[in-house]
Amino acid sequence: MYGVDVGTPGFLRARSWRWLRVRVLGLLSAESRLARVLTPPPDSSAPPGGSTARR
Template identity: 45%
Template sequence: MLIEADLHQVYGIDVESGILQRRTWRWLQLRIIGLLSTECRLQRHFNPPEEPRTNTRRR
């Protein structure tokens, strides 16, 4: 679901349109790899933002 939403948001690719049946696996693979370097759901899933550190020193 992350990939489908991101393909639509980033590239304008509607998976339900049948476009994937007319494209090669390489075509799709390059776009999915491209999503990993774009600010999107898939990229955040594999590279989540760091949690802010809190000062937890004991006294």
């Protein structure tokens, strides 16, 4: 979406944390791979409370 090549040496060091935060939040609010990975759809087969492990 932003066309930012974070693999370029020194690129992120030249940017502020605010710059990165704005882009990450923008990607989370739009249809993106990052949004799909970090906010997956609810799984109706998962038990309430998350984990299936018992102690």
